[in-house]
Amino acid sequence: MEGAEFLDTLTGLIDQDYVVANRVNIRTMDSVKAAAFRVNAAISRELRECGLSVPAGEAGYGKTAAAGLIIE
Numbered sequence: 001m002e003g004a005e006f007l008d009t010l011t012g013l014i015d016q017d018y019v020v021a022n023r024v025n026i027r028t029m030d031s032v033k034a035a036a037f038r039v040n041a042a043i044s045r046e047l048r049e050c051g052l053s054v055p056a057g058e059a060g061y062g063k064t065a066a067a068g069l070i071i072e
Contacts (some may be wrong), residue, residue, distance in 0.1 A: 009023050010037075022040050 010032065012018040023035040 007032070 007027065007029070010019070010026065014021055014026070015037050017040050018047065019037050020040050021037050026032055026035055
């Protein structure tokens with residue numbers, strides 16, 4: 001995934017409240033690397049109720065990777 005495409009996807013997830021970040025104005029890959037992200041607790045609850053799994057540690061902040069979110 002290209003950097004611009006990743007940033008667009010991440011921004012969309014944040015705008016729709018699926019993902020919560022500890023920083024605002026995440027516009028560059030450097031700002032992504034400096035930020036921490038987590039799955040919105042309400043969304044993770046809905047996913048569990050639908051029978052979908054949520055990565056372990058979704059309640060805490062995880063690390064980021066250039067290819068996508070890694071939630072530990």
